[in-house]
Amino acid sequence: MNSSAVTKTAPQRALLHALGLTPEEMDRPLIGIVSSQNDVVPGHMNLDKIVEAVKLGVAMNGGTPLVFPAIAVCDGLAMGHQGMKYSLVTRELIADSTEAMALAHAFDALVMVPNCDKNVPGLLMAASRLNIPTIFVSGGPMLAGKVDGEKISFSSVSEAAAAFRAGTMTEEKLLEYENNACPTCGSCSGMYTANSMNCLTEVLGMGLRGNGTIPAVYSKRIQLAKRAGMQIMELLKRDIRPRDIMTEDAFTNALTLDMALGCSTNSMLHLPAIAHECGVALDVDIANEISARTPNLCHLAPAGHTYIEELDQAGGIYAVMNEIDQLGLLKTDLITCTGKTVKENIAGCFNKNTEVIRPARNPYSPTGGIAVLKGNLAPDSCVVKRSAVSPAMLKHEGPAKVFDCEEDALRAIHSGQIIAGDVVVIRYEGPKGGPGMREMLNPTSAIMGCGLGEKVALVTDGRFSGATRGAAIGHVSPEAAVGGNIALIQDGDIIRIDIMANEIHFNVTDEELNQRRANWKPREPKITSGYLSRYSAMVTSGNRGAILELPRLY
Incomplete structure (x- = not known):
């Protein structure tokens, strides 16, 4: 032994x-x-x-x-x-x-x-x-928690907070969500x-x-x-x-x-x-x-x-x-x-509730809950939880509203700068660029809470919480910090998303992309501690265990 x-x-x-x-x-x-x-x-x-x-x-x-x-x-x-x-x-x-x-x-x-x-x-x-x-x-x-007889969870509070900010929920109702979501x-x-x-x-x-x-x-x-x-x-x-x-x-x-x-x-x-x-x-x-x-x-x-x-x-x-x-x-x-x-x-472990587990012959959809998309916006790949996207957002086309961090995007959403049809792009939030690849639950919750869940998409080189729903497309690779195409997107570029076809593109020619790339300058990641500094270096060097060492996706 x-x-x-x-x-x-x-x-x-x-x-x-x-x-x-x-x-x-x-x-x-x-x-x-x-x-x-x-x-x-x-x-x-x-x-x-x-x-x-x-x-x-x-x-x-x-x-x-x-x-x-x-x-x-x-x-x-x-x-x-x-x-x-x-x-x-x-x-x-x-x-x-x-x-x-x-x-x-x-x-x-x-x-x-x-x-x-x-x-x-x-x-x-x-x-x-x-x-x-x-x-x-x-x-x-x-x-699960309960409010008004309906089951809720942690993400319900995030969306309720956004609804309160948007003026569509009272402070008393928000407090009820806060007190009952995590029992x-x-x-x-x-x-x-x-x-x-x-x-x-x-x-x-x-x-x-x-x-x-x-x-x-x-x-x-x-x-x-x-x-x-x-x-x-x-x-x-x-x-x-x-x-x-x-x-x-x-x-x-x-x-x-x-x-x-x-x-x-x-x-x-x-x-x-x-x-x-x-x-x-x-x-x-x-x-x-x-x-x-x-x-x-x-x-x-x-x-x-x-x-x-x-x-x-x-x-x-x-x-x-x-x-x-x-x-x-x-x-x-x-x-x-x-x-x-x-x-x-x-053997013998059968489905006891066909409303919770649909029979294989009667699924929610004939294809699985996650999709990997590719295109000139994400040449390697990006990921979306397809099962949490409404049918209305499986295809979406709209102008990019570009932000270089989560905080800037949140301010824009809360102030009403994001409108129906937009595609919110949050970049420099990847493993190296963040550093640390933050989750973007707050921006997606804000979009849902403002009533834009079936009208606005979000694309990021950060990642999404499992609590996220809507047309939230994350893990864009290569990330902005290493010169991925997401770093080259400009406000107003038209982004086309087709989740069922596994595609994501923006309407810029190869010649224009090359011009933008020639003018692009790397940004220094915002390092907040010695460990994150070492982690960023580890991601860059491909050290064992580092996320970017893995094939195709972080």
Whole structure:
């Protein structure tokens, strides 16, 4: 066992005695439990209970559990100020620090306990890199809130705040949204990034059934944690490792379910990064190919009016997988953390509510929930959550209103400078240019709150929250900071978007583009700390783990 390096020599055993470990515990496998618990993030405030349940499960099945921490940023709390520059970069910090702790202390296996946006992919990257037996158990989703008998979530408050600014909502009603949108602990209740990644962890085979959908406040979540603790010992006995589970076919399954569920566009950042650590080249160009054959079966908030708790009641992720398997679109002979194959896992897991999970024969749309667009505005690629775009905005043409940061765009939206037909362009918000690739939830929420959701599109080299809805097109590559064509757009240029055709263009000739490029000067990114400065350099140099190293898309 790996742990023999610290349990079989007297100096190291002396330190283990200092921890209060008994000789019997030292003779058992050492299982690292990576706890993302903190008192800052609503999705993580309950993880101490999950961790205690995991520890019990490990001990019940013959292991010695030892807990160490991982950081986690709340994207909602970080939104709209310099904190958002730090969100995406924490993914690399989490992966690197977990790798360091696991190798420095010679753990035999790991149980990852994440919940929120960058925390889940960061730990999946670490698991891939370390490749020792590992299982995941998340903290679970928040229950939806209610106002006037209708379910709401965090993004509802963002849109309500914009409506209040626009004069279409009273302060009293805004306060009602504020007080009722987030009623429990857990990751925000819609199919936002955290829940997308927790659900896709289940699809990848790294989490047990219910990992992505059992609400945080349900006792079933504690039971799930105990089972995960017990199951890691089985994975260790059988020597089943992350790269045995997360194969190329497993990532194809994840992209397929991504399309069926209508997950966050951030999954297009995270899945390639995780695959990269597994030695799998996941080119996002394959997303459109998979989308073309995969029906969209779920319209969870913000795309619709159902929430993760209802997906759980309808049969959860395995029920969606079963629907998709009826079309022959899944690889089902793959081993998973259950010790069984995908086929064995989903057998008998049927759809219990066809309003929440549409049958494969009656989907919301015959194609998937995410689309990758290309054109002279985004020569490499850009991404849109197609399932959250109204039919009226699947095609849009209008003049560009160009801004070099999120704050300038927000001021223009709130002051009424953005009108029906416009295309808001926010640039220099990419990985290098931001730096840090901020989420643009505030601008899209402002557009929705001002009643322009079916009249105005937004294009950015930043990224979008899973809470975003509307014609919000992000991850434009190459980004403005490295001279991508988005840096050359001028106010009034006509932008043409055709989501169903996977195209995005602006009406400038190649000759005019060349002239603009000759006059373009790089901008210095607004560095706000030593770490962000190093991160910007890492992105530029293509360091291991850096977003821009990944094929085709950040």
